Every structure is written in structure tokens, then in C-alpha cells.
Amino acid sequence: MIISLLGYMGCGKSTIGKSLAKTLLLPFTDLDNYISFHEKKTVQQIFSEHGEIHFRKKEKYYLNELINQNNVVLSLGGGTPIYYDNMKLITDKSISFYLKMSPSELYERLITEKKHRPLISHLNDESLKEFIAKHLFERSAFYEQAEHIIRVSEKKPDEICKEIIHILQSKK
Ligand SMILES: Nc1ncnc2c1ncn2[C@@H]1O[C@H](COP(=O)(O)OP(=O)(O)O)[C@@H](O)[C@H]1O
Ligand SMILES: O=C(O)C1=C[C@@H](OP(=O)(O)O)[C@@H](O)[C@H](O)C1
Numbered sequence: 001m002i003i004s005l006l007g008y009m010g011c012g013k014s015t016i017g018k019s020l021a022k023t024l025l026l027p028f029t030d031l032d033n034y035i036s037f038h039e040k041k042t043v044q045q046i047f048s049e050h051g052e053i054h055f056r057k058k059e060k061y062y063l064n065e066l067i068n069q070n071n072v073v074l075s076l077g078g079g080t081p082i083y084y085d086n087m088k089l090i091t092d093k094s095i096s097f098y099l100k101m102s103p104s105e106l107y108e109r110l111i112t113e114k115k116h117r118p119l120i121s122h123l124n125d126e127s128l129k130e131f132i133a134k135h136l137f138e139r140s141a142f143y144e145q146a147e148h149i150i151r152v153s154e155k156k157p158d159e160i161c162k163e164i165i166h167i168l169q170s171k172k
């Protein structure tokens with residue numbers, strides 16, 4: 001089965017996925033990078049040139065393509081579980097980990113990271129704080145369906161990887 005990482009923008013899906021795959025000696029795919037590579041456009045370009053709905057259709061298309069693989073670490077985009085029947089697909093076809101972080105910590109992280117994230121790049125600092133709190137609340141019902149929930153607040157990437165590996169080993 002595939003190992004999937006999900007959670008809000010900035011929680012560390014791309015970072016943790018990469019290092020988890022390296023430790024487990026497995027191939028790594030970041031869904032955003034995969035979409036970018038195949039569409040020959042950055043995520044920001046897809047959003048600005050074609051709109052979010054088009055991005056969600058592509059995201060679904062490439063998720064379908066990747067989800068039936070075996071022994072791969074897949075970092076999803078923050079919105080992937082929210083659209084279509086994606087979350088069902090993710091829970092049925094992967095061992096899923098929700099990297100859970102509080103809105104205030106996500107805010108501290110995203111304040112310096114918003115440039116590459118089209119959903120928040122236009123927000124000033126005060127509106128960003130409000131946006132994250134509300135948006136995370138709306139999305140949590142999907143994220144919480146993950147098979148495993150990992151609290152990532154104040155943990156180093158190494159520690160988070162170890163926790164995930166421990167869970168994977170206990171499943172064997
Ligand atoms: N556990 C962690 N501790 C400190 N910084 C982290 C941690 N995980 C991720 N980061 C940093 O937070 C930012 C967002 O991480 P990223 O992996 O891009 O998140 P996501 O893919 O979930 O949006 C990056 O700058 C990354 O280096
Ligand atoms: O939360 C979202 O809807 C999105 C998150 C992004 O991925 P990250 O969570 O890796 O930033 C990327 O897929 C796109 O900008 C939309």
C-alpha cells in the first residue's frame with residue numbers, strides 16, 4: 001500500500017514525506033510537484049491562468065493515477081482530501097497520516113511561506129490569521145478521517161518521521 005500524508009498548508013507534508021521516504025528507502029512523490037511536472041506549470045500558474053476548479057480536476061486526475069501504487073510515500077496537497085470522493089479514495093487505498101497542527105502555529109509558519117500558496121498569497125497578516133482558523137475548521141472533518149493522526153506541533157521532522165515509522169512497524 002501507499003503511505004499518504006495529509007493536512008493543512010504548512011503542516012509539513014512535503015518536508016516530512018521526503019525525509020520519510022529517504023529513511024524507508026522508498027520512492028517519494030509530492031502531488032503538487034507531480035501535477036506541475038505533468039502540466040508544465042507551477043501550481044500558482046495553474047490557479048492564476050485556469051482557476052481553482054481546473055486545478056482540482058487535475059489534482060483528482062493525478063491522484064487517481066498515483067493512488068494504486070505500492071510502497072511509495074505520497075505527500076498530498078492541503079486541499080486534496082476535500083474535493084470529490086478523494087478522501088474515500090485516500091482512506092481505502094493508502095495508509096493515511098494526518099499531520100495535525102494548531103491554527104496559531106500554522107499561521108506563524110505560513111506568514112513567511114504564503115508566496116507559493118495561491119489560496120493565501122493575497123492575504124495580509126491579520127486576514128491570514130482569520131482565514132486559517134476558519135478554513136482549518138471547515139477542512140478538519142475531512143482530515144480527521146485519516147487512519148492515523150500525528151500531532152506535529154513543536155516536533156522536529158526527525159521525531160515526526162520516527163513516530164510514523166513506529167506506527168508502520170506496529171502494523172506489520
Ligand atoms: N517539523 C518541522 N519543524 C520545523 N519546520 C518545519 C517542519 N516541517 C516543515 N517545516 C517547514 O515548514 C514549511 C512548510 O513545510 P511544507 O513541507 O512545505 O508543508 P506542506 O507541504 O504541508 O505545505 C517549510 O519551510 C518547512 O521547511
Ligand atoms: O490547501 C490547498 O488547497 C492547497 C495546498 C497546496 O499544497 P500544500 O498544502 O503543500 O501547500 C497546493 O496544493 C495548492 O496551493 C492548494
Ligand SMILES: [Mg+2]
Nearest residue numbers: 013014032077
Ligand atoms: Mg506541500
